[in-house]
Amino acid sequence: MTENFILADILASGVHDVKNNLFSAESQLLSGSVDTEAACVMIRSASIRLSKMLSAYHLLRHDLQLPMNMINVPDLIEDAILQAKESGAKKVSIAINQAFGEDWLLAREEINDVLVNALQNADRFAKNQIEIGIYLAEQNLVLEIHDDGPGFPDDLKIGKPDLKGHGLGLFIATHITAHHKRRHGEQMVEGSIQLGKSERLGGGLFTLRLP
């Protein structure tokens, strides 16, 4: 029952966003000065949103087995940055600290979504800069996104989203990340997401760990 509510919420919030995107695109096209570029951005973002809704639906409805492939990590980050920028991120400077440059076994599109969301979020709150860290720790791949904004609110919890759909993105991201499992010795380790305070830039710190 609860799972069904969550699913309905995800779909409702997605439909809402797509409806807004399409409405904006229409008004762009109808306005006297035709800005096709802007309309395209809106339509594309509606399509991306629909595609995300579909994968969220599959994930929750069928407890989908994620497709794992060996993916180059810096390439994954580069893709996510480009996509975050294309979906209208501001021009803050992004620096990358790369201590790991190899392939990792992961669900590419799903992790890409998680990263694009996290980057868009960091971009929304950052004042001037974002810093991305890529390194290995205890056989886990760690991806960090630091920003120099006000940081995450203290009462923000990663859990089930509320009925208005708040925390939905994080909820799905946690779900996707936890699907990445790997045996380390005797233990089965799951992927995780953590929100904290960035020591480096003083703002928020988003940490993604993949076993």
Next chain:
Amino acid sequence: MTIYNPQTSTVNYKDKVFLVIDDQASTRQSLRTTIQNMGGVQVIFGANYKDAITKLKISRRVPDIVLCDFNLEEGRDGQQLFEEMRKSKLIYEHTIFMMVTSERSYENVMSVAELSPDDYILKPFTPDLLHLRLDRVAAKKIFLKHFYIAKLKNDLAGAISVLDHLELTSEGSGAYRFLVKRNRAETLLLANRTADAIRHYEAILAIHPFPWAKLGLARALAVDKNLTKAQKLIDQVVEENPHYLSAFDAKAEVCQAQGDFDTAQRILQETVNKNPRNWSRKQSLAEAAMLNNDEITARSVMDDLLKNSLVTNDANVTDRLNLARLAIKVKNTHAVMEALSGISESLFESQEENDQISILALKAAANPSVHAPELERHRNDIISLQIPPLLLGIDVVRAGLATKDIELATRMATTLMKNKTTRMVSDELSVIFTAAKQRAAFQEILRLVN
């Protein structure tokens, strides 16, 4: 790491020939515009599977970059087309192949495919994202260009020395470090330098426990006849990464090498059920079933393969060979010749040596009076094969017996028995020798091997 800016692209797309395959005219046009914006001018279009193959055949030049939609008409998909193009050598290993798909489930296809395209891109995408992805793949292909050329000429020693050289460059010791190491280990294995391949994989694993390196090591150990260790390693990969389906293929290979055709067939069947679209795995299943004497399964898998893959006149050679093998087993020589007659001279010439030998051997076995001289011309090549694949070995044994070259049959059978001393193999050979009224020759082999 610098952040991507399409304005700084270093790839010259003006010189490149593009092949764009999509059944929607509007998509083809929009991709053409994107290509033009990147500086590309030479674009060929394919409207569907068959059209793409035809365009490739009549094109004066093998395209440099293929952009292919995953969903093609008539129940065929881009993955099949890609595998067929590569296996029929219509495109090279250094040809860039980018799958364009609107389905997220393509990741599933990719995770279980034996041959993967260079990359795939999910619709909808922006021109900049496609540009970034192509730049990235092109940079890799340019980096490895001389390696691919040497490999294409079958100059494996040359290919390895190219990699030795590349490893000393800044990219080869930096961003492409593992690309170089991986290709070198794979090429060493291909060149039968098994001990070196094992050493290379172990060195890679000492740096990081990549699942692909574990699988590579397991495959090398299996060639080195260290089957117990190989199996242990693969089981470990399967357990650690239950989603990494390539490990199941390797597991089946090792079972097969151990002569456990039954388990090999079962694993392949389960994996085929998970992804019924994978063509080469189905071929492996047909072969495993054949070795397992399960002719009903072999036949039904082959029928399915032939029904779904015979789009072009040059049917896939592996399928034709397997069909011929099934036919010769039941002594239907007419069917053997029918299966092989579709392999044109030019197609024959483009095959790997092992397949060429099998084609000649099966023809000689089915029609010795006509085809014995051709086989005779390749006799020295056949005898010099160090570790002949099992199916090829059996083809040669049949050919030797049919053409009364008992020495050739005996030599090959002895090599097979020395390499794989399993009940299955010796039973199979026993049946073949007995049918050719050469029981005594087989007894002699048994005496020699034991």
